[in-house]
Amino acid sequence: MSKLKSTSIQGSADGPHLLITAGIHGDEFEGIFAIYQLIRQIDASKLHGRLTLLPIANQSAVDQHSRYGEDGKDLARTFPGDPQGSPTEQVAAAVNDLISTADLYIDLHTGGRAMDVYPLSGYGLVKDDAILETQRRMARAIGLPLIWGTSAELDGRSMSAARDAGVAAIYTEYRGPSPCDAIGVKTYVDGCLAVMAEFGMLKQADSIQHPPPVIVEDSRPNSGHMQLCNPSPIKGLFESSVSLGQNVESGDLLGKVIDPLSGKEHQITSKQTGSIIVIRSYPQVDESDALAVILENNENPASPYQLPSC
Ligand SMILES: [Zn+2]
Known part of the structure; x- marks a missing residue:
C-alpha cells in the first residue's frame, strides 16, 4: 500500500478540511514548491479547520522526470486506483482515500515539460448545485485569469475522485515549461491563502486585486480533455x-x-x-x-x- 508524504495541520478553531495536492504529474513543479511554502508558512494557532498538504502525490513520476510513474501510467487517468495494483494504481487509491476525507480540495498542476498552459482554475460541472456553487467560489477566490467549468463525466482524474466522494474541488494550471516560474509559485501560494480566507480558515490577508476573470462553462462531453x-x-x-x-x-x-x-x-x-x-x-x-x-x-x-x- 502506498504511503503518502502529506502534512496535516489542525487549526485551533473549527472550520472546513481543505486538501491541497501537487505532483500528480512528476514534471510540474510550481505547485510542489507552493505547497512546501505553505507547510512553512501556515500557523496552526491562526487556522480554523484543518489543512492537509500533499506536495508530491506521485514520487515515482518525479523520479522518472515525467508525467508518468514507473509503470508508465498517468496518475490523473488512474483514479480511483487499486490498493493491490501497480505503483501508480496504489498511489491513486491512497490519494482517493485522502480526497474523501476533505470538504474542499485544490489540485495544483502546470503544463509540465511538454505544454504551456494559460493560467486557469477548472472544475467539473457536477449535478449537485451546492457543490458546484462552492467550486465556483473556490475558482473565483484563487484569482487566476481564466475559470473553466467543463464536463463532469471524465473519469480517472482527481476531479472525478472528488466528484464521486461529493467533495467540492478545483484544479489549476499555470504555464509549465522549465525553469520553475517563481511568479507561478507565488501566484499559487497567494491563491491557496485566498481560498482559505474565502472559507473562513484564515483571516482575510491583504487582498490582492485581480482583473475580473474570463468565465467559461462548457458542458459538452469531453470538454476539458486537453489530450484530445x-x-x-x-x-x-x-x-x-x-x-x-x-x-x-x-x-x-x-x-x-x-x-x-x-x-x-x-x-x-x-x-x-x-x-x-x-x-x-x-x-x-x-x-x-x-x-x-x-x-x-x-x-x-x-x-x-x-x-x-x-
Ligand atoms: Zn498535471
Missing part, C-alpha cells in the same frame, strides 16, 4: 506559430510538424475559432500528441474570448 485536441498527424518536431492567449480563427496556422526522416512539413491548421489556452512547448511529438487547445466561444463562435496576456 489538435493531435499531431505524425511523429516529428513541432514548431509553434501561435502564443498563449492569442485568438485564432478556423483555418489559421497553429504551427508545423516536421518529419525528421523525410524533411516533409505538415501544416497544422485550427479547426476552431477561439483563444489558445494550451500550446505544445516541447518540440518532439509522437503521433496523436495534442499540439494546442483552443477555448471556443460556444455562444458566439465567431467571437473569441479576450484573454489578458500572461
